[in-house]
Amino acid sequence: MxxxxxxxxxxxxxxxxxxxxxxxxxxxxxxxxxxxxxxxTEGADVAPGQHTFAARSAVLDALxxxxxxxxxxxxxxxxxxxxxxxxxxxxxxxxxxxxxxxxxxxxxxxxxxxxxxxxxxxxxxxxxxxxxxxxxxxxxxxxxxxxxxxxxxxxxxxxxxxxxxxxxxxxxxxxxxxxxxxxxxxxxxxxxxxxxxxxxxxxxxxxxxxxxxxxxxxxxxxxxxxxxxxxxxxxxxxxxxxxxxxxxxxxxxxxxxxxxxxxxxxxxxxxxxxxxxxxxxxxxxxxxxxxxxxxxxxxxxxxxxxxxxxxxxxxxxxxxxxxxxxxxxxxxxxxxxxxxxxxxxxxxxLGLLDPGWEPVTADGPVDLNPPHMRELAQRVAQESVVLLANDAGVLPLRDGLRIALVGPLADEQAAMLGCYTFPRHVGVHHPGLPTGIDVPTLAEALRTELPDAAFVGDLAGADICLAVVGDRSGLFGRGSSGEGCDAEDLQLPYGQAEVLDSAMDSGVPVVIVVLSGRPYALGRWAGRAAAVVQAFFPGQEGGGAVAGVLSGRVDPSGRLPVAVPARPGGQPAPYLAPPLALHGFPSTVDPTPLYPFGHGLSYSAFAWDLPECDAPELPTDGDTTVRLTVRNTGDRAGTEVVQLYLHDPVGTVARPEVRLVGYARVPLDAGASAEVHATFPADLAAYTGADGRRVVEPGALELRIAASSAEVHHTVPLTLTGPVREVGHERRMRCEMRVK
The missing domain is CATH 3.20.20.300 (Glycoside hydrolase, family 3, N-terminal domain)
Incomplete structure (x- = not known):
């Protein structure tokens, strides 16, 4: 029964x-x-205190x-x-x-x-x-x-x-x-x-x-x-x-x-x-x-x-x-x-109490790295690469160049893999163990991407230099990034600053490629580098993704999820800071980032028409829709990322100067356009006041339609009307963004 x-x-x-x-x-x-x-067991060392606590933990037979x-x-x-x-x-x-x-x-x-x-x-x-x-x-x-x-x-x-x-x-x-x-x-x-x-x-x-x-x-x-x-x-x-x-x-x-x-x-x-x-x-x-x-x-x-x-x-x-x-x-x-x-x-x-439950079994080989997953890994990697600067216009690279490839991470598999990947988390404890998957380094991927290029070892004979710097992931001190691998400052590790200095002094145009688990201070080379590309541990398909961006096969569409600092000091990130924390007040420290949150460039060009707002005046429990047309004015397909920020001029407590409240990727062919609709609920203006209540207050607001937290294309003034309204867990937490 x-x-x-x-x-x-x-x-x-x-x-x-x-x-x-x-x-x-x-x-x-x-x-x-x-x-x-x-x-x-030997080679199992993936958590702090693991062996200390394991000796005193209950075993299966006892339970x-x-x-x-x-x-x-x-x-x-x-x-x-x-x-x-x-x-x-x-x-x-x-x-x-x-x-x-x-x-x-x-x-x-x-x-x-x-x-x-x-x-x-x-x-x-x-x-x-x-x-x-x-x-x-x-x-x-x-x-x-x-x-x-x-x-x-x-x-x-x-x-x-x-x-x-x-x-x-x-x-x-x-x-x-x-x-x-x-x-x-x-x-x-x-x-x-x-x-x-x-x-x-x-x-x-x-x-x-x-x-x-x-x-x-x-x-x-x-x-x-x-x-x-x-x-x-x-x-x-x-x-x-x-x-x-x-x-x-x-x-x-x-x-x-x-x-x-x-x-x-x-x-x-x-x-x-x-x-x-x-x-x-x-x-x-x-x-x-x-x-x-x-x-x-x-x-x-x-x-x-x-x-x-x-x-x-x-x-x-x-x-x-x-x-x-x-x-x-x-x-x-x-x-x-x-x-x-x-x-x-x-x-x-989960079905574990159902009658007749049986464990999962396999009748034959098990493929944990099938083609569709590799394709997904490639797509995520490609969309995540951020072109930070291209002032000299040296990117994309043309095939046939003489390229000096320098830096300790140019031919380093670890530069692709985060600390919670199997090869860096477990595999490092098993010397001689095959990686189990194909992880091309950037050097390997570039040779495939640019088959007619000559990769030269002498800067003096090069048309361009790719300087590849960043991190090796690890745990608890076994890397420069990862769990337990905290940094005293944001200077590039492993003496890589000197590598960049030497490359800059050569007179050859230098493209800095950063493969890392955190942003590093790059202000020391601002204005000297011909271009800068950032990728955050882009995975097994990351080498090809970065190489594709460098060659122009892939149009860069990534945007910074964290600002890149100008200086290596450990100042807090300037994004989400109230006005007093920003530069301009009496202090010898300027926390302004070199590249702000949300920043990223494309090989194409875009124009943003003036926005239209359905209702610039709305109640504290209402919403309004803003429409904006984005045009690809370049000669190739590309993706713009429209970002919506909220600026609250006056609050009862110190507030961030701007904060993200919406975004949308807008892929466009050359010459094409699309309309972006953003429905902004007043609930997104809520914040925790001095009495600990989260409230939406009447008054002036400003929506900033931007390409980054610092690059504002248009502003839309809004006025909230009605009473102060307390909001809780049921509040609207999203700005609905639609691309038409």
Whole structure:
């Protein structure tokens, strides 16, 4: 007889509640637990404190009689051939489901920040490159493909996207973030969530919250956040991805906010997330985040105390391995029931409670890098390359030139790959292991792109010099960018400034190509470089994408998701700054960037007609539509990116001078035109006032239609009328942009 928890006609919550009522406390606790098989083996070194904590974590055999909540990284811990990985995971799931009296399998989770982090899987560009595309639809397609590949091998949950808004690009995890603007991060991140979850994979929003605002940009450092910065800059991307994207899991951050660690923050994880935002999914700890309440934050006296703090705050699952959430340690039953019900509900939604459930198996070879995924990786890479400068008109390059290719990253595969790609995350611990995928370097791609060019080693004999600089990604000090690889300043690492100086002094025109995980200060060469191209770890197809932009085969259409500074000092990013933080007030430091947020050039040219506004006066609960015609006046096809910024002349608290509220990519053939419609809701003018309420106020506003945050083509004055209006979670968070 089918029991209610097995009845697929009942709602998931009801089925989970029925199962919960049949469980012992030990079985409930096991559903909050995880096991990381292989974490203590040689060559598995992918998380801070991994080996220290692994020795004290619960093992699978001890949990089998009770069940298991999560299985950690069955593909992403050590190299495994894909078909063999499917078979191993299926065997593990049979062991897990066969070991407990309800026959419950575990949720298998993996990293998927730059694609499925598994050997031989497609490597996509890093999230900072997603931001540079300004193309949510493409990111949805990418995430769908990633999700389909994961689901096909038995994975249920992906630990992505990262929705941290960059506040100081010295932070090593800048490459994992989407950008420095909350609207861009929110819209691109939501697109990723929608794609991943449409494939049946649970998306996990991280890191909630304030991780990127750490002091001096140091990993895990406290975040000095005021309530308005938290509310208006840090939190909106999470809110958008939950409300509009329907994300089903959230991961707290390692940092504390004003002394309270996120893993023990009831106001964040319960009052805001659950009660105000009505989130019903699971909160999974960052790796060892519960243990760190005891070991690092020093707010818990022992593992049990850490578990109780985390549970009370709203953490449901301890990842990557059970150490504090132990079936042998009595936990408060009301908190235990609350968390276990959420986990069981998610398992039900994933089909893991259905009668006759069987693990995924493979009948033959498993291809994690098929042609359609490589094509998607190529499209994302191509759209993400940013042409920063072309003052001398040397780009695009013509074939047949004598090209001096210099710089330590010109022929370096690592320059293409972010820190959460399998080759840089796991593969580096396995010397001699083949990459498993084809990752052409820029030098290799250029030789294919320009077959008649002569690549010369002597600058004196060259027509032009390509100086390739930037980062090698890594983790915890094994690179210049990546988790735990924070920078003291924004000077190019590895002595690359001297490489550029030497190239500039040669008298040969120099094109600077930056392949990096963060922006670096380039003001030292402003006006001296013939051209500058920026790509943010563009993935396995990145070499061809950058080479295509240099040759002109690809028209550059990427836009900066983070400003490029002029000077290497660690000043905060100037974008989203109030007037007092900008240049012009008494200070010897000029924070004006060399290239501002949203900047990017094309090989074509565009003209923007005067905009028309339906209603320049609108109520505080209304909206208005602005229309603008964009024309391609160049001699080749290209893509313009129309950006809409909001300027609020007077507020009750200091406000950013401008902030992004809408954008649209406008691809046009030579001589063609298109009309861009932007419907701006007054809700987008809301901000958190002095009393902590988010309000829309009557008064003057200005929409700035721009090619970047600093290059304004047109302004549209608006007037909001009516009463001050408080808005909450139901507010409109998007400007609808249509291209006709």
């Amino acid at each position: 089918v029991k209610p928890w097995q009845d697929t006609t009942l709602p998931a919550h009801a089925r989970a509640a029925d199962l919960l009522a049949r469980m012992t406390n030990e079985e409930k606790t096991a559903q909050l637990s995880s096991v990381w098989i292989g974490a203590d 089998l009689p009770y069940g298991l909540g999560h299985l950690t990284r069955p593909f992403g811990t050590v190299p495994v051939e894909p078909a063999e990985g499917v078979a191993r995971l299926a065997d593990l799931q049979r062991t897990i489901s066969g070991g407990n009296r309800f026959g419950l399998p575990a949720i298998a989770h993996e990293e998927c920040l730059t694609g499925f982090t598994a050997w031989q899987a497609t490597v996509f560009p890093t999230p900072l490159a997603w931001g540079a595309t300004f193309d949510p639809a493409l990111i949805t397609d990418m995430a769908l493909a990633i999700g389909v590949s994961m689901r096909a091998v038995g994975i249920h949950q992906g630990l992505a996207p990262v929705l941290d808004v960059v506040r100081d690009p010295r932070w090593g995890r800048t490459e994992e973030a989407i950008g420095e603007d909350p609207y861009l991060v929110g819209t691109i991140g939501t697109a990723y969530v929608q794609g991943l979850q449409s494939a049946g994979i649970v998306a996990t929003l991280k890191h909630f919250a304030g991780y990127s605002a750490s002091r001096a940009a140091r990993n895990h450092a406290p975040a000095s956040l005021g309530p308005r910065e938290l509310a208006d800059v840090i939190l909106p991307p999470f809110e958008m991805a939950l409300r509009d994207g329907g994300a089903r899991s959230v991961m707290p951050a390692y940092n504390d906010i004003d002394g309270l660690p996120a893993h023990a923050h009831p106001a964040l994880l319960t009052q805001l997330l659950r009660e105000q935002w009505e989130f019903t999914g699971t909160v999974v700890s960052d790796y060892y985040g519960v243990s760190l309440l005891e070991e690092a934050h020093k707010i818990a006296d022992g593992e049990g105390a850490a578990a109780r703090l985390a549970l009370a705050a709203g953490v449901d699952v301890e990842l990557p391995a059970a150490r504090c959430f132990s079936p042998t340690d009595a936990l408060p039953e009301d908190l235990l029931d609350r968390a276990a019900l959420r986990v069981l509900t998610q398992k039900c939604e």
